Amino acid sequence: MRFNPRARLDSSQVSSAGGGGGGGGGIGLPLGGGIGGIVVMILLVVFFGPSVLGGQSGPSSSGGSPGDASTCTSGEQANGSSAGDRLCRLVAITDSVQAFWATELPKETGKQYTQIVTRPFSGSVSTGCGSATSDAGPFYCPTDQTVYLDLSFFDTLFTQLGGKDTAFTEAYVVAHEYGHHIQNQLGLMGKVRTQRGPNSDSVKLETMADCLAGVWTKNATTTQDADGNVLISDLTDADIDEGIAAAKVVGDDAIEKRTSGQVDEEQWTHGSSAQRVAAFKVGLQYGTIDACNFFDASNQHYPAAG
Template sequence: MRWDDFRSSDNVEDRRGMGGGGGLARGGGLGIGAVMVLTLVGWALGIDPRLLIGGAEMVAGGGSGYSQQQQQPRGRTGAPQDEAGRFVSAILGNTEDVWRDQLPKQVNKQYVDPKLVIFSDQTRSGCGAAQSAMGPFYCPLDQTVYIDLSFFNDMKTRFRAGGDFAYAYVIAHEVGHHVENVLGILPRVQERQREVGKTEANRLSVRVELMADCLAGVWAFHSNARWKSLEQGDVEEAINAAEAIGDDRLQKQAGGRVVPDSFTHGSSEQRVRWFMAGLKSGQISACDTFRAAQL
């Protein structure tokens, strides 16, 4: 992937090396051992590990995992100087350039840039604990993407899904959630999830995740059209990454049986199909997973 010519974003905060997120443990956060256990249990049972971790964080902290009352640490702002940090800043900057242009053109909506926090091991987000075992995630309450860059190494070694474009796809997917938030989709889905049972709530979560996959494809389409950013093999890298983190694949790897009703992100086939729908069309309208009769 050609990313050296991308504009670096200034909306990056680097909290790496800040000693566990500026007092996360004092606020009742979970230890890394507990997080790893909950992650393994989640994959084995077909439950999104973030739900288990968030629930345990609520118990440990004595409050809501989505509270913003605890003060968040502040790291260095602006584009980092190391290669991994520069890569993240460049990809974020490119998503900003694409969505600032395409959101008004396609849906007559102004794009508001998200923030991105790089951390190591653990920190605090507007949605509660952010720990590396949870993987990258987007918090709608503070409109921020959180990522421990060790996840890229996990993709390469554990999931065998390495490569610059695979890593860029992960960032673009989380930014896709921000686009959903700007469009007002996330608040409506979260409200609906509180009204329905677990199975239907999981199905809504799958539609949100697959839409973010599709929006990542839309970003890639326009990034390549304007900056010629894609190289041979890049699309295959993203497909490999999407397949590797499908719910069915993760449940099999955890030694459990595949339970579709417990899916929260979609199967490998679904994730690839929706990413490609966005990549082939470049249209936000192609990403309406909520109107799709079948996923």
């Protein structure tokens, strides 16, 4: 995956501010969707999904910002491997995802897309959905309509969970979280009633976000900056395979096998590896919100748990 060196990045879409809005208790579904959802213990806590952040009270103090996104102005800065490059890559990915949905959402649904921000943080952060720490992994808070992301999550994903250290793996994670924003704009987050099990509303919510990430992927190389330059100049099948590999390692069954050696599908909150991969592929194949709406009882694309 390569970003167009001549693309002009809109760094305003990634906030460098430290804390978010205050709140009461911890984050819980359906208040926010995350990339992973089962508590993982590998010497240290690796990551939590928002559904397990209960029991906190009041906002925590922010641990600060991992960098100044305002310095990210060109696509060339997103192609490197340093910490600063990763921050600029986050800007480029966010720009691309939002450019796509700004066009696609009204075209498919007649609803105007509301642009939001990605907020990188370090340590802990206060959000409109409550307080969170780096252990939360990436998540979306519908109350303040913000995607929160500690960039150190990717180190965890790559070094401890087995994901591949690639730009598209990062893009898959960000696109998944923006899938939750699309769900929020369509009023689908309020449909979550059941939160555990392979066919629960929680799994439908999360696999739909994977599917919407696939929809963006199908169109990623067509997204443009404000001057009409494409943002992503190259996205290969190998890149996409790496994103699929990331979906596998954050499947509920994969996490259960890694931590306890046993699989209990009745505890699933985000879907099995097979479900998450299948959902992503639905979006990649059909490229529409409608194909990804797993809350629609007539939808034939909802992925099986196997």
